[in-house]
Amino acid sequence: MNIKLIGDVSSVISGLSQLQKELRFTISEEGVPLIIEKQDQVKLSVSYEAGEGKIMYRDQVHFFRAFSLFLDKLKRKQSSFRIEEEPQFSTIGPMFDLSRNAVLKIDSFKDMIRKLAIMGLNSAMLYMEDTYEIQNEPYFGYMRGRYSQAELKELDDYADQYGIELIPCIQTLAHLEEFLKWSAVAHYKDTRGALLLENEDTYSLIENMITSVTAPFRSNRIHIGMDEAEELGRGVFLNKNGYKPRFELMATHLERVLEIVEKHGLEAMMWSDMFLKLASTSGDQYSASTEIPEYIIEQTPKNVQLMYWQYNATDKSHYTEILKKHKAFGRTPAFAGGIWVWNTFATNYGLSLQATTAALSACKEEGVKDVYVTLWGDDGYENNPFNALLGLQLYAEHAYSVEVNMEKFRDRVKFCTGLEEDFFMLLNALDTPPGVEENNKEQTNPSKFLLWQDPLLGLFDKHIEGYNVQNYYERLSLEIKSIRNHGETLDYLFDVPEKLSTVLSLKADVGIRIKKAYDEKDIKGLNRLAEEELPEISARLEDLRMAHRNQWFKINKPFGWEVIDIRYGGLKNRIDTTVARINDFVEERIEHIEELEQERLYFVPGVEESTSLGWCSYYYRIASPNVFFHVLPIY
Template identity: 25%
Template sequence: MNIYPPPKAFRLHDCWTATDSRLVHVSYSISPRLRRAINSFCQKHHLELAEKIQGRNVLVTINRVNASPQSYSLKNTNKGITLEAANDDGIFYGLATLDQFITYSGSRLQCFTIQDQPDFECRAVMLDISRCKVPKMNTLFMIIDNLAALKINQLQLYVEHTFAFKQHRTVWKNSSPLTAGQLSEIRDYCYDRFIELVPNLNSFGHFERWLRHPEYRKYAECPDGFVHPLTDKRVPFGSTLKPNQKSLKLIAGLYDEYLPIFDSQYFNVGGDEPWELGHGWSAKQCEQKGTAQVYVSFMHKIKHMVEKYGKQTMFWADIVLKYPESIKILSEDLTALVWGYEADHPFEQECKQIASRDLSFYVCPGTSSWNSITGRQTNATKNLNSAAVNGFKYGAKGYLITDWGDHGHHQYLPISFGGLTSGACHAWNHKAARCITLPDAIHRIWLPEQEKLSTLLVQLGEIPDGIDVGLRNASIFNHLLFWDMRKETIFSKKLTEEQLGVLQQQLWELFEEIDVMPTTLVSNELSNALCMAIHSLDRLALFRGYGNHARDPKKTMRDIIARHRILWKMRNRLGGLAESNSFLYQSEKCL
């Protein structure tokens, strides 16, 4: 019997529960939230919550005991099941485990003993809802339900411009943003599933969605644009706020409207990748005081604003790690988010640096879904494991699984299932997480009616990592799909004709397997992802003049775009679709 996340201690006994009772009894007075959770559990499994048992047999007895926070124990004997924990959280996690056990045990329950508690106090997921995709409410609720089953207890929705600020319609008008009422609904839905909805609003860098508009250019460090250090291409507008009082006044107004929606004790203000800092308005300051000092000073001013709302500031730690001297001047009541997304990211070095300052911190790996089309499951598995091992070693308070949507968010939601599932298992029990059967875990948590697709999903995600062409934070499929085809890149040159043929065969074999399966939303999503990946390789073969090309590449691309439009609207709001498709249209023009 597999349980996800794997319990710390799980022993099956050679006996079976004899009682035919359908009663659940709680031996103490419980909170309304826990009562709702128990009632939901009972409804799913056709059980009855009994206030008084009066000598009747009971299937599940729930007791409160002295134990570690969030821990629980489950014991099933021939007389029934006992669930014990110190608090509501522990009872909820015990119910999540018991739910899986009952669901996959059939009509007979084997006796067992479980002792369990998490490795990380805070187990979080961050979904990117600013790079084009804003999920529909029912999509978010589905995700939240499954994260709760995986014992995730924090959720962040990454916001740059996709909240409907009353005074800033220009910024969000084409993005289908979340409203205050909808965020409140999401917050309450999370609360009932023992998940804390943590506000997330980038407040320094990654402000390009605002600064591209003429009325906001005055806030930009470089209002006339800058050369992006990652691409060496000129961006015609800024992405970083001036670290001055006017910028603070702007974001203070945003906080006034945004933060009262949340009851979380935390607030992620971002602060990562302020690319232009020191190259525009603040150049003189940075030259005199040092870029690190200017950065930390502005972040401390943001922190003081956040404190007015009774919240603790979270921030991405890339800049302070780049300038180690800045770690010494950081306020001790900040929570640093140590992020990195490659298999070889130096989590040990970075965790050690942050821990040396006694700062509270989270490790933040990723699902490796973005810039991939098909996923990069092998990379994700190693990245998630390294973050857990080193976060646990150096005393990280939390483990945050990030799921980004860079450059058009072309990966479909199921591509992230493997990373979210593996990451949740690492956050709870990092040693056992290395040994899980990932297709089975995806099947049980996300795709209960689609076992074969769960296997194909993992196989698809493992293909791009099989051939190393030196790409970082992307797959060869994504790279070639959006390649301008003017000349070969340093990465495409490393792909031999033989390797190209092997990749094409692997993709076609998966496509044919999916093509004969019953049609579902997930099968359609994987089918179009495969079409994108196959087309990406066809582009290189066409450029090099390999073989015959019976398929019209332009028609293939138009078909991909048409299906992408349909599939997008199944799970997401319309805003952002035009931008996502613009990348695909540009790819078609290059043929």
């Protein structure tokens, strides 16, 4: 499709040129006339009548959303149309987790930025615990794929042409395990993940962090973290200085950090959970029953924006209550929701989409202006942020309407990603085999634990007894295969889910079948498992590994893949050992297979009474009940 641009296009022509191939249009004097007019009012409009189009916009990113709406309508052969949208938030966009091994390559990050632009999202946070370069700290992000300042500047320049603000999001208190693990930096360390407070070396480091991470960005905003700091003051600090209340330590530390922030002309945001957790009698940071004491309100600095995060509540009233509690601090908080791509190969859209609508409806009613959506990558990021695009689209549609028109939402998903909504929902299906309610509200991750669990130990076998998971995953693999090869650029995202389903169609319940054959002394059945099924699982596993490796290297820097590679290698070796153990028993070299003599227990007691198959966040717990590493004291 050819488009003729009319008006002042100097500020948008660079971004449009980058989108031509992706959106299949060309800029040409022979094209459909499109008048572009910048205005003062925030409402954007798109129209087409008598063969001529017009876009009126204020903010840069509004133009790119409007242009995508215009192009979509033209491609649908609509003879005339008029669309008006009013932005509901000042800032809205994703937070990319770049600290859990998967650091996006520059090219794939740019690909994501283009998609954010046509959706109309105007911001993105880069969550970097230690994956950015700072001077005189060679162990900071060492072998972790850290970004250089030049790379961050390149990303910021690229995002700026679309009117997207990139904001660094770092940690200045806890969640620094990957830096503090090095003996060379022990002088900064209180506990495994927390910095040593009341220590001038620490504040020199923090200033180095802040100046280094903000230098490449145009934005004067920085997120300073400070969430989940339960270990605060309980390690080296306690040994040196004795006990001090956590709130006192945190308030003093925050004041020092904010002095550094203000010194460099920056504006700070931080997670709010520690303030509410310290106020809560139950330890639940976001309990509706929590009353915030006056001393916490008085001693919380006014020059920092608090950010309320919540990922799994589906009741709008819950968000409303917690937002109102935040207002006791004298200002409206920012909000961060989540699209559940973490701790699983699946994307939990059943929960994420419901939680999104509940949360953002409450945010609109309570006047929240800054909204983000987290894409965490806990436990090595077996998933990827592109699998969250359906959820990001829902955030975008909420950003431009009081209530979302679901038909329009589905159309926008198709246009902005090239994929149908139903295709993305197949990712959700990876974690909803028999035994799981469709919306997965109780949260279960069988795509992870059924893959990584040991075939001979079967720690989760009890969870799937009586459920036909084998047939489920076989059907799912065929269903995913049926949507493949549509020529869309994101088709590659379904290679891992397809091959994972193929693996699970044999492996998911293989432990149950091995133990059953052993208990019944079914030698013929054990032979078949050892000679046919287990080798076939191993072969399918190798296909999955290759697909996963190809996907990783397409999207991410290489650092961190070794962790996933080791997991695949470990599982293949355990399959080999399982075959050897069965053969030793069948050929009477051993009298028993001790692993199969053990009673199978529930990994999560009580799961049999739920609409979930259980949850485990950590590979090392799934793979073995034995010691992977010895956890030393926190200091």
